[in-house]
Amino acid sequence: xxxxxxxxxxxxxxxxxxxxxxxxxxxxxxxxxxxxxxxxxxxxxxxxxxxxxxxxxxxxxxxxxxxxxxxxxxxxxxxxxxxxxxxxxxxxxxxxxxxxxxxxxxxxxxxxxxxxxxxxxxxxxxxxxxxxxxxxxxxxxxxxxxxxxxxxxxxxxxxxxxxxxxxxxxxxxxxxxxxxxxxxxxxxxxxxxxxxxxxxxxxxxxxxxxxxxxxxxxxxxxxxxxxxxxxxxxxxxxxxxxxxxxxxxxxxxxxxxxxxxxxxxxxxxxxxxxxxxxxxxxxxxxxxxxxxxxxxxxxxxxxxxxxxxxxxxxxxxxxxxxxxxxxxxxxxxxxxxxxxxxxxxxxxxxxxxxxxxxxxxxxxxxxxxxxxxxxxxxxxxxxxxxxxxxxxxxxxxxxxxxxxxxxxxxxx
Numbered sequence: 001x002x003x004x005x006x007x008x009x010x011x012x013x014x015x016x017x018x019x020x021x022x023x024x025x026x027x028x029x030x031x032x033x034x035x036x037x038x039x040x041x042x043x044x045x046x047x048x049x050x051x052x053x054x055x056x057x058x059x060x061x062x063x064x065x066x067x068x069x070x071x072x073x074x075x076x077x078x079x080x081x082x083x084x085x086x087x088x089x090x091x092x093x094x095x096x097x098x099x100x101x102x103x104x105x106x107x108x109x110x111x112x113x114x115x116x117x118x119x120x121x122x123x124x125x126x127x128x129x130x131x132x133x134x135x136x137x138x139x140x141x142x143x144x145x146x147x148x149x150x151x152x153x154x155x156x157x158x159x160x161x162x163x164x165x166x167x168x169x170x171x172x173x174x175x176x177x178x179x180x181x182x183x184x185x186x187x188x189x190x191x192x193x194x195x196x197x198x199x200x201x202x203x204x205x206x207x208x209x210x211x212x213x214x215x216x217x218x219x220x221x222x223x224x225x226x227x228x229x230x231x232x233x234x235x236x237x238x239x240x241x242x243x244x245x246x247x248x249x250x251x252x253x254x255x256x257x258x259x260x261x262x263x264x265x266x267x268x269x270x271x272x273x274x275x276x277x278x279x280x281x282x283x284x285x286x287x288x289x290x291x292x293x294x295x296x297x298x299x300x301x302x303x304x305x306x307x308x309x310x311x312x313x314x315x316x317x318x319x320x321x322x323x324x325x326x327x328x329x330x331x332x333x334x335x336x337x338x339x340x341x342x343x344x345x346x347x348x349x350x351x352x353x354x355x356x357x358x359x360x361x362x363x364x365x366x367x368x369x370x371x372x373x374x375x376x377x378x379x380x381x382x383x384x385x386x387x388x389x390x391x392x393x394x395x396x397x398x399x400x401x402x403x404x405x406x407x408x409x410x411x412x
Contacts, residue, residue, distance in 0.1 A: 030184070030221045030222060031063055031221070031222040032063060032100075032131060032184070032219055032220070032221055032222070033061065033062070033063055033219070033220055033221075033222060034060070034061075034062055034063065034067075034093050034100065034101075034102040034129070034217075034218075034219050035059075035060070035061045035102065035216075035217070035218050035219075035220075036059065036060055036091040036092075036093075036102040036103065036104040036127070036129070036215075036216060036217035036218070037054070037057060037058065037059035037060075037091055037104055037215070037216050038057070038058050038059075038089040038090065038091055038104040038105055038106040038125075038127075038213070038214070038215045038216075039054035039055055039056055039057045039058075039087075039089060039106060039213075039214050039215075040055040040056040040073060040076055040084050040087030040089065040106060040108050040212070040213065041054075041055045041076055041082050041084060041087075041108070041210070041211065041212055041213075041214070042054050042055075042210075042211045042214045043081065043082070043208060043209070043210050043211070044208065044209050044211075054214065055073055055076045055084075055087060056071045056072065056073035056076070056087040056088070056089050056106075057071060057089065058070055058071045058089040058090050058091040058104070059091050060091040060092060060093055060102065062093055064093065064100075065093050065094055065095035065100050066093065066095075067092060067093045068090070068091070068092040068093075069090065069091050069092070070088070070089065070090045071087075071088075071089045071090075072086065072087065072088050072089075073086070073087045074086060075087075081113065081114055081115075081201055081208075081210055082111075082112070082113045082114075082210055082212065083110075083111075083112045084108045084109070084110065084111055084112075084212070085108070085109035085110030085111075086108075086109045086110075087106070087107070087108050087109075088106075088107045089104075089105065089106045089107070090103075090104070090105050091103070091104045091105075096130065096132065097132070098132040098133040099130060099131045099132040099133060100130065100131060101128055101129065101130035101131075101132075102128070102129050102130075102217045102218075102219065103126065103127075103128050103217070104126070104127045104128075104190075104215040104216060104217050105124070105125070105126045105127075105215070106124070106125045106192070106213035106214070106215055107122065107123070107124045107125075107213075108122065108123050108124075108192070108212055108213055109121065109122050110122075111123055111192075111193070111212055113193065113195055113210060113212065114169065114170065114195070114201060116150070117149065117150050117166060117169065117170070118147075118148070118149050118150075118166075118172065118193065118195065119146075119147075119148050120144055120145060120146055120147040120148070121145040121146040122144070122145040122146075123142060123143070123144055123145075123147070123192035123193065123212060123213055124142065124143050124192070124213070125140070125141070125142040125190050125191060125192045125213035125215050126140070126141060126142075126190070126215070127139070127140040127177070127188040127189070127190040127215040127216065127217045128140070128188065128217060129186050129187065129188050129217035129218055129219050130219070131184075131186075131219050136181055136183075136184055136185065136186035136219050137179075137181055137186055138179040138180070138181065138186045138187055138188030138217060138218075139179060139188060140160075140177035140178075140179060140188045140189065140190030140215065141160070141175065141177070141190070142174075142175045142176075142177075142190065142191070142192040142213065144158065144174075144175075144192070147174070149164070149166060149172065150166070151166065151167070152164055152166065154174075158174050158175050159175065160175050160176075160177055161173060161175065161176055161177060162174045162175055165198075168198055168199060169197070169198055169199065169201075170195050170196060170197050170198055171195070171196045171198060172193065172194070172195050172196075173191070173193070173194035173195075173196075174192075174193060175192070176190065176191040176192075176193070176194040177189065177190045177191070184219075184220070184221045185218070185219070185220050185221070186218065186219050187216075187217070187218040188215075188216070188217045188218070189215070189216050190213070190214070190215040190216075191211040191212065191213055191214050191215070192212045192213035193210070193211070193212040193213070194209060194210070194211050194212075195209070195210040195211075195212075196208070196209050196210075197209075197210070223262070223263070224262060225262055225263045225264075225296055227296050227297055227298050227301075228298060229296050229297075229298075229300075229301035229332070229411065229412065230262040230296070230301070230410075230411070230412055231260060231262065231263075231264040231294035231295065231296045231301050231302065231303040231410070231411050232260060232261065232262060232294075232303060232379075232408075232409075232410045232411075233259070233260035233292050233294060233303040233304070233305040233328065233330075233407075233408055233409040233410065234254075234257060234258065234259050234260070234292070234305060234406075234407075234408050235257070235258045235290040235291065235292055235305040235306060235307040235328075235406060235407040235408070236254035236255055236256060236257040236258075236290060236307060236406050237254075237255045237256045237274070237277060237285060237288035237289075237290060237307055237308075237309050237404075237405065237406075238254070238255045238277055238279060238285060238288075238309070238402070238403065238404055238405075239254045239255070239401075239402075239403040239406065240279060240282055240396075240400065240401070240402050240403075241400065241401050254406075255274070255277050255288065256272050256273065256274045256277070256288045256289070256290050257272065257290065258270050258271070258272045258290040258291060258292040258305065259292065260292040260293065260294040260303050260305065260409075261294075262296070263294075263296055264294030264295050264296030264301075264303070265292065265293050265294045265295075266295075267293065267295050268293065269291055269292070269293040270291060270292045270293065271289065271290070271291050272289070272290045272291075273287070273288065273289045273290075274287070274288050275287055276288075277309075279314070281396075282314055282315065282396065282402060283312070283313050283314030283315060283316075283319075284311075284313050284314075285309050285310070285311065285312055285313075285404075286309070286310040286311025286312075287309075287310045287311070288307075288308065288309045288310070289306075289307075289308045290305070290306065290307045290308070290407075291304075291305065291306045292304070292305045292306075293305075300331075300332075301331060301332050301411040301412065302329075302330070302331040302332075302411055303328075303329070303330050303331075303409040303410060303411050304327065304328070304329045304409060305327070305328050305407040305408060305409050306325065306326065306327045306328075306407055307325070307326050307384070307405040307406055307407045308323065308324070308325040308405065309321075309323070309324050309325075309384070309404060309405050310322065310323045311323075312324065312344075312404065314387075314402065314404075315365075315366070315387075315393055318346070318347060318363065318365070318366075319345070319346050319347075319368070319385070319387065320343070320344070320345050321341060321342065321343055321344040321345070321385075322342040322343040322344075323340075323341065323342040323343075324339070324340075324341045324342075324344065324384040324385065324404060324405045325339065325340045325341070325384070325405065326338065326339045326371075326382040326383065326384045326405045326406065326407045327339075327382065327407060328380050328381065328382045328407035328408050328409040329380075329409055330378065330379055330380055330409040330410050330411040331411050332411055332412070335375055335378070335379065335380040335409070335410075336380070337357070337371075337373045337375075337380050337381075337382035337407075338382070339355070339370075339371040339382060339384055339405075340353070341353060341355070341384070344370070344385075346361050346363065346368050346370075346385075347361070347363050349361055351370055355370045355371050356371065357371050357372070357373040358371065358372055358373060359371055363390075364390065364391070365389065365390060365391045365393060366387050366388060366389050366390055366391075366393075367387070367388045367390060368385060368386070368387050369383070369385070369386040369387075370384070370385055371383075371384065372384075372385075372386045376410075378410045378411065378412040379408065379409065379410030380408065380409055380410075381406070381407070381408040382406070382407050382408070383403050383404070383405065383406045384404050384405030384406070385402075385403070385404040385405065386401065386402075386403055386404075387401065387402040387403075387404075388400070388401050389401075389402075
């Protein structure tokens, strides 16, 4: 739940830069949330599906000063395009005169990007969001020791968002950052280096983005509904995750996500679709669709989400399906989940249309759970297919998890 809360917070904060947001009424007693994270590296594909894990992550999410998180990693080799020596990250909230600030810092030593094309002895990035005497603001800045890019002469003092093009190989943003403030909301996003590939490199396609020292901070007021209820939900088509270690494995963030936030949707159904999802090297998915609807009044709290995927082909044909759809529903009195499928075949086993909840199949190479349903007092999560690798498969290590067609709903 904590990870999900942080993810939703980050999505909402980034929207500040492009979307008008409501500001808390003047004079109202408001609680402010501070969130920040820092990492050594992050790789994201052009379609935002395949990424390398945020390495050496530190994060805080709190309303008060004194929260702190630190992390250290001896070295990183991320998808054959970036290697780093020792990484140190930290995130903390600090009381300052007139208010409070959240600080995210990342330090990476012996940076090597694209097999020596970009090198540095050290890069340090610090991003800060603060609220002082009722005013929110953000800053981000990076410093460099012995930064070198083949064929490029760099200024001694590198300004923010200094961008160069290295032949037909990559576009490089140095001392990269975005800050935005609207009313009580503020967000800072930083990276020492932000490298965008102009042509494929290793397992990464053209358009892939490589961040060294990604950092993020934000402050936002509590916007809990006044109805006395909350309706929360999410749905996504696929998600692939693998444990981070010295070698950073493939990860796909939730694809085609739809979110229902605490205030609901006013009964309007939110829809997100995509023609196809490429999860290489895991496999491919055809058309996907997710939906979410929430009703939140003083007497009714109800959330329903769905996720549908078609033409599933994963792990070299080991898992195939024509279609999988899941539905999650929660209201003040009950929580229900359902799954429908067409031609789901796992290994040599054809899954029946009415597969009961939490059907488990052991493939030897993987543990597969069909119609996985997880309930709490106020919520339900339904996963059409949940796959946990028991043996390595391609670039995925033991313990990697692949989720297909996921819907979650809660109401309280």
